[in-house]
Amino acid sequence: MSIREDLKAFVDGELTPERAAQVRAAIDADPELRREVTFMKILSKSIQEAAQEPTPSGMEDALRAVSSTQARPWLFARTPLQYVAAAAVVCLLAVVFFPIFAQSKYSAKNSAEVAASKMPATAPPPMVERLDGSVAAGPAGAPAVEGRAMDAEVAKSYRAGEIARDGTVMPEFGPRSIVRTADLSVRVKSAAEAQANATTMAQGLGGFVERSELSALNDSEPVASITLRVPESRFDQAMKSLRALGEVESESVSGQDVTGQIVDVEARLRTLRGEEEQYRQILRSARKIGEVLEVRDRLGQVRQEIEVLSAQRASLKNLAALSTINARFTQRVSLDKADDSTGWADETWAGAVRGLQGVGKFLGQAAITIFVFSPVWLPIALVIWLIARRSKAS
Amino acid sequence: MLRAVFSRTRSEERPDIESLVREHYDEVWRFCYRRVGEARAADATQETFVTAQKRIASYQGRSEARTWLFGIALNCCRNLSRKHRLEDTVDWLSPNRPEPRIEGHQDAVIDRLALKRALQSLTPEHREVVLLHEVEGLRYEEIARVQGVPVGTVKSRLHHAFERLRNALADCGEDRR
Numbered sequence: 001m002s003i004r005e006d007l008k009a010f011v012d013g014e015l016t017p018e019r020a021a022q023v024r025a026a027i028d029a030d031p032e033l034r035r036e037v038t039f040m041k042i043l044s045k046s047i048q049e050a051a052q053e054p055t056p057s058g059m060e061d062a063l064r065a066v067s068s069t070q071a072r073p074w075l076f077a078r079t080p081l082q083y084v085a086a087a088a089v090v091c092l093l094a095v096v097f098f099p100i101f102a103q104s105k106y107s108a109k110n111s112a113e114v115a116a117s118k119m120p121a122t123a124p125p126p127m128v129e130r131l132d133g134s135v136a137a138g139p140a141g142a143p144a145v146e147g148r149a150m151d152a153e154v155a156k157s158y159r160a161g162e163i164a165r166d167g168t169v170m171p172e173f174g175p176r177s178i179v180r181t182a183d184l185s186v187r188v189k190s191a192a193e194a195q196a197n198a199t200t201m202a203q204g205l206g207g208f209v210e211r212s213e214l215s216a217l218n219d220s221e222p223v224a225s226i227t228l229r230v231p232e233s234r235f236d237q238a239m240k241s242l243r244a245l246g247e248v249e250s251e252s253v254s255g256q257d258v259t260g261q262i263v264d265v266e267a268r269l270r271t272l273r274g275e276e277e278q279y280r281q282i283l284r285s286a287r288k289i290g291e292v293l294e295v296r297d298r299l300g301q302v303r304q305e306i307e308v309l310s311a312q313r314a315s316l317k318n319l320a321a322l323s324t325i326n327a328r329f330t331q332r333v334s335l336d337k338a339d340d341s342t343g344w345a346d347e348t349w350a351g352a353v354r355g356l357q358g359v360g361k362f363l364g365q366a367a368i369t370i371f372v373f374s375p376v377w378l379p380i381a382l383v384i385w386l387i388a389r390r391s392k393a394s
Numbered sequence: 395m396l397r398a399v400f401s402r403t404r405s406e407e408r409p410d411i412e413s414l415v416r417e418h419y420d421e422v423w424r425f426c427y428r429r430v431g432e433a434r435a436a437d438a439t440q441e442t443f444v445t446a447q448k449r450i451a452s453y454q455g456r457s458e459a460r461t462w463l464f465g466i467a468l469n470c471c472r473n474l475s476r477k478h479r480l481e482d483t484v485d486w487l488s489p490n491r492p493e494p495r496i497e498g499h500q501d502a503v504i505d506r507l508a509l510k511r512a513l514q515s516l517t518p519e520h521r522e523v524v525l526l527h528e529v530e531g532l533r534y535e536e537i538a539r540v541q542g543v544p545v546g547t548v549k550s551r552l553h554h555a556f557e558r559l560r561n562a563l564a565d566c567g568e569d570r571r
Contacts, residue, residue: 005550005553006549006553007553008549008552008553008556009534009549009552009553012527012534012552014533014534014549036560039560040556042504043504043556043559043560043563044528046504046509047509047513047524047528047529048528048529050487050488050506050509051428051486051487051488051528051529052486052487052488053424054424054427054432056419056420056423056424056427056435056439057423057436058423058435058436058439058440059415059416059419059423061436061440062415062419062436062439062440062443063412063415063416065440065443065444066411066412066415066443066444066447067412391452
């Protein structure tokens, strides 16, 4: 500011010592400035002297007004900014913990539902008929014997193959009859070579090839499929050998226990054979032509049933004796090696592009998150801005 | 003073606004009188102290009690003037006081009526800063806090206010040297 503009401040003593000295020197050198300073002093004095000093009134009313305001509890004796900060913290906690709370509530509900679905329906235990003809309450879920519930001990014996369905106690049957079936998918260097190796392996284990197929729809991926039958005792060894031919892509093994079925068939065969013997005895003692014809007719039916059941038994035993392995060999596609001389540049470029994509993805995620949470932070920010504006105005 | 009051009040559950009222009521009343007139000065003063009671918790002690209260009073007076559409007149000049004399300048007299007219010709901002400095006796920094403007603005306004007063009085032939 110029000397003239600082005159008033000089008169009021509001200048720094250095500036005051400059102004004083200028005043001493300029009579015009001296006159202005004098006038300022006169004018200032005039205003001060002219101002009225009336007697104030209304203090008691003011004291009553401030006394009537009740002391607010500590909870309310806070600044607006503290209220906003508290609201922001509450919102933040709600946003952070609500999903966790909802998830735990859902998990608890889901667990309860799953547990409820697993619980068996409470039903009265069925009445069971024991082998000795007595009737008693059996355990729930026990297998039935010809339509009636079986008690625990009888069910155990039935499953062990020691008794037939009719409760007949069977002689010692021997080991279980399991029909094992496996499906295996292997990626190999050469499908045809893998197929040949599998064939040789199966024959070496005492088995045979039930079906073999080689397809090459295009030169890039030939596929060979083969169905092997190997002795049940050599099943695990065969699977191990097949896995070693390449990289296993998928594998599944299933087993069906047909022991009970075989036992049933054997029991029915024995019954039919007994029936056949009875018919033979009747035939030997028959005298009339009509009786002979009728007995021979019945005998024929029984023999036919025996033949069917014998074939069924043989089939089950054959399936149990030889396990089935369905193997699929997919030839690996050979890729040319990348040129080492350009590999580092391409890798660097690819890495840089991925990095840039990552940054862009992050920025996009941040923008979306901020936008989605705008109902939370926007009102708080607005309140803070309004309060700050009011405070500044006041 | 205000810090002592506040430090005392912070240790208690209830703020001691009554001490503030007793110590500063008169000067706040006169402050309001010069802006809203005698009829509404008590209302404006009461409103000032009620507002001060609400804001005691937010007071940080950066200014003196009087300055802080004057800042609240200025807003209360503006609100009251706006509400009642009061005219901004210079009625706080006493018409019956003897003319002031300056030592060494016994011939220097300023007519009270001319002075009133000159003050009336100022803009509200210039008149306000003249009131705060010349009548209320606030320093430049205190005026800046009350009005919420920089110190440089206060200095500039005072300079221009006195310049305009001088020109106005010169027009009336009162600029006697």
